[in-house]
Amino acid sequence: MKKKFARESKAISTEIVLPNDTNTLGNLMGGRLLHWMDITAAIAAHRHCRRVVVTASVNNVSFDRPIRLADIVTLEAQVSRAFTSSMEVFIDVWVENHSTGKKEKCNEAIYTFVAVDQLGSPIAVPECVPETDLENQRYDGALRRRQLSLILAGKMKPEEATELKALFK
Numbered sequence: 114m115k116k117k118f119a120r121e122s123k124a125i126s127t128e129i130v131l132p133n134d135t136n137t138l139g140n141l142m143g144g145r146l147l148h149w150m151d152i153t154a155a156i157a158a159h160r161h162c163r164r165v166v167v168t169a170s171v172n173n174v175s176f177d178r179p180i181r182l183a184d185i186v187t188l189e190a191q192v193s194r195a196f197t198s199s200m201e202v203f204i205d206v207w208v209e210n211h212s213t214g215k216k217e218k219c220n221e222a223i224y225t226f227v228a229v230d231q232l233g234s235p236i237a238v239p240e241c242v243p244e245t246d247l248e249n250q251r252y253d254g255a256l257r258r259r260q261l262s263l264i265l266a267g268k269m270k271p272e273e274a275t276e277l278k279a280l281f282k
Contacts, residue, residue, distance in 0.1 A: 116240045119248045122161035122192040122200075126153045129211075130184050141180035146206070147171070149188055150222050154202040157190040158226035161200055162238040166226040169199060172258060174222040178208075185209040187216075193248070194255035198235035199227045201255045223258065 126149065134145045151168055158166040180186060187207040192200045206220035228238045243252040257276045263269035264277075272278075 116242050117161055118242050118244055119191055119193070119252075120244065122157050122241070124153050124156035124160060124188075124190045126156075126188050128186045128188075130180055130182050130186060132182060135182050138179075139182045141182075141184070141186070143176060146176075146180065146186075146220065147174065147222075149186070150174075150190070150204045150206070151224065153188040153190040154204050154222075154224040155226060157192055157202050158200045158228070161192040161195065161241065162228045164228040164230075164236060164238070166200070166228050167233075169225040169227045170262070172201070172223040172225055172262065174220070176220055178219045180206075180208050180219060183211045185211060191248075192241050193223075193243075193251035194259075195238045195241040196259065198229075198238055199225055200238055200241070201225055201258065203251050225262075 128149055130141045134141055136142050155166055155168065187209065188204055190202050190204045193203045194201045202224045204222045204224065205218060207216050208219045209216045228236050230236045241252065243249045260269060260274040260277050264271055264274055
């Protein structure tokens with residue numbers, strides 16, 4: 114299967130926080146942000162393999178700071194690593210103050226998607242080739258994160274997690 118550069122599987126979306134998106138404190142509800150992240154990440158995964166993709170897991174989400182009513186939110190998702198049929202997608206969330214235009218990173222998340230055929234069975238995806246320092250860092254970390262998830266799910270024995278063991282040597 115043809116290798117694809119990480120930049121080829123990027124997706125960017127922009128939203129504005131409306132009153133219906135907020136809680137009683139005037140902050141964006143976490144569920145709404147998760148929804149936006151899931152859609153943006155799914156587009157990145159689809160662009161990587163050009164197949165139907167399904168969300169397999171939300172591996173990590175950090176809500177570092179609140180996002181306020183009327184803020185402009187930009188989500189940038191990119192496949193960080195592809196395995197046999199699954200892809201790890203990293204999402205960076207940026208907020209732009211509607212009055213000043215100042216932008217800052219406020220949240221991030223890591224999702225896993227699986228490519229499926231028309232019957233819903235997993236299918237192979239192309240390998241992801243990192244190019245930048247950040248892409249290489251996320252690519253290398255993806256295998257460790259995957260091994261940890263497999264251990265926690267009981268699908269891998271700790272002694273088989275070579276990448277994780279290497280951290281402690």
